[in-house]
Amino acid sequence: MMAEDITTVGGIFSPNDPTQLPKTARETLKNDQREPSLQDLHKDVEKAAAETATDDSPGSQGGSQTGAGTSNDETGQTAEAEEAKRSAMMGRVALAAGGLMAIGLYDEVFVKAWNEQELFKKYTDPNNYEPAAAISVPLKEHEIKSVHKPKIEIRVNERVVRTINFTIDLTLKLTGAIVTIHDGKILKVEVGKCQVHGTLLCGELELADEEITELALVPETEFEEPIPILPPWVPAQSGE
DSSP, X not given: OOOEEEEEESOOOOSSOTTOOOHHHHHHHHXXXXXXXXXXXXXXXXXXXXXXXXXTSTTTXXXXXXXXOOOHHHHHHHHHHHHHHHHHHHHHHHHHXXXXXXXXXXXXXXXHHHHHTTTTGGGGOTTTSOTTSEEEEEOOXXXXXXXXXXXXXXXXXXXXXXXEEEEEXXXXXXXXXXXXXXXXXXXXXXXXXXXXXXXXEETTEEEEEEEESSOOOOSEEEEEEEEEOSSOOOOOOTTO
């Protein structure tokens, strides 16, 4: 029996519902056939299932064939069946794509960007900042640009049949952010206001282009495991 699985690998946040793509994006993903990786996807799945079928499965040894031709009615029924299969498969892909939207803004976008900019490096210097003391650092209004490359894997009997790649491009403007630092780690993040513009592409096919003037966020997040500030402060070597 075919064991079919659609797996989401990686992801990003959803402004409204963390389990779903916007409806327009889902419909585009389901119905548009311009993206090469989406064309005849169901045929790849059926082919892979046939290739992995066991030799002793019913009908695997061949059988008698009847009929020498195909009527117009049969051709029409076949086309309808193919379209139904394609629609069903893309419906499942669109549903799985909801998982693309599940990622933490605070840790995997905000803190990651700040670490890449070495924004808090000086606060890891124990000569100037007592590690045992909590430090609140207010931030000026600033932008964070973040690009993500999640993907969906289509598997049949544990074998990857097709990979569908996505690109999510975000620009976020933060106002009133306050970061709490303790022992060289980020303990808590507060955000006053967040404006976001984002695009979602499947290959070259644009699924969504949205701008939200005020993204609804939890006002503050305290990490269960504080996130290390990278790279840490390193004392100058003698003689330098």
